[in-house]
Amino acid sequence: MIQVYKFGGASVKDASGIKNVCNIIKNNSNPLVVVISAMGKTTNAMEVLVEAFIQQNQTQIKNAYEAIFDYHNQIVQNLFDDGHPFVLKFDQQIKKLWERVQRNPGLDYDFEYDQIVPFGELISTQIVSAYANTIGIENQWLDVRKMIKTDENYRDADVNWGLSSQFVHKNMNFEKHQLYITQGFIGSSINNITTTLGREGSDYTGAVLAHILDAESLSIWKDVPGVLNADPRWYPFAQQLKEISYPEAIELAYYGAQVIHPKTLKPLQNKNIPLFVKSFLDEQQEGTVIQSVESKEVDVPVYILKRQQLFITISPKDFSFILEDNLSEIFAIFGHYKIKINLMQNSALNFSVCVNNVRDVKKLIEALQKKFVVRYNEHVELVTIRNYTAAAIHEMTQGKELVDSQLSRKTARYVLKESEWEFK
Secondary structure, eight states: OOEEEEEOGGGGSSHHHHHHHHHHHHTOOSOEEEEEOOSTTHHHHHHHHHHHHHHTOHHHHHHHHHHHHHHHHHHHHHHSOTTOHHHHHHHHHHHHHHHHTTSOOOSOHHHHHHHHTTHHHHHHHHHHHHHHHHTTOOOEEOOGGGTOBBOSOTTSOOBOHHHHHHHHHHHOOTTTOSEEEEESSEEEOTTOOEEEOSTTTHHHHHHHHHHHHTOSEEEEEESSSSEESSOTTTOTTOOEESEEEHHHHHHHHHTTOTTSOTTSHHHHHHTTOOEEEEETTOTTSOOEEEEOOTTOOOOSOEEEEEEEEEEEEEEETTOOOOOHHHHHHHHHHHHHTTOOEEEEEEOSSOEEEEEEOOTTHHHHHHHHHTTEEEEEEEEEEEEEEETOOHHHHHHHHTTOOEEEEEEOSSEEEEEEEOOOOOOO
16 A cells, blocks of 8 residues: 655755655555655745845855855765765755756746745755665655646645546555655646745645555655654643544644644545554554544643734724624735734634734735725734643643633633743
8 A cells, every 4th residue: 555754844944854764664565655844944045035136135145055055065075975966956956956046036926926935846856866775775756746737826725636546646656656756835826837835835745645545554754753732842741642533533624733734634534544643763563543533622722822923903984893894804905915924813803813923914915905004013922822731721721921812612712922931
């Protein structure tokens, strides 16, 4: 049975990481598709390059490009001898990135983003594929843009499932190759223009391929032992969850749990394909499995923290009620600027949301202000407690300045002023 592995940037952040990933791949004897993200924090570095390109700041373009080149070149030098054919191939590929940012930018930021940022995934997978072949792990590198077809909603493209299925089966022949290495996060339109599936979309790529190929399982390899009930980087008492149902995992992803991309789960649930979250630091660990399990409840509170939030309150200028027409117009503005809402609630006079403080949020506020009164709080955080208890709420909110709250049967959410997190 075919299996799909997805490795994030942390797993291939340096030469030793790539060697470790190759060992994990080598230990699998099944037909395998490996989806790999850009290396380390490359996507962040690419976004810096995009911003400099849009602003046409030549010094910043040069500095951002050189940082990306130096980072990848060091990894290539650590993996390959000077005379290895891949060294020349890498130079040619990275040169294409330089040539791309020497053009004049268009007016569509999202389009330009999707033509530049995916170089990270293309270079990453070429390095891993070439190194694997060098050490005797025979594989076929594939450009995922030939398989995953999307609409032209740049930076958040929707998959065309019919065309994608057709091209996946056309390009993958497991009688010919037992191992394919390809990219996450990216696709292409019917006109072969590069698109991306949304930030952190590599997990979703893995799910799309697993669904189309009727895979036995999808395994996402992380730097944690599995799905935890909190991020251990800010909550020191995090516990591992051994098994989660699809519905509960979808809820956690929706509220912002970092381990799972929100779009990933539904394609797997539709075909009852289990998702394993495992540690690339120790592949022998059991990890977490997400699958169809009846009445499987998570029996501990799950804490999700979203930092760098903006809490926005919107009111009609004429002091009228917030009605359906207002909400429709407000949502249209959010959709236009592709600002995702992390929390929302409304009263008779106000509609309030919590959003990531991202690039276009100022433009969003300016657009809203044309018709509405807009107030906002900066420097806030959104804490979600799934399966909350009174003790859990106290632990998360004690000593904090509360901006807003929302309580449902299983989920408590709090907008808090930014402050240090300390636990005893």
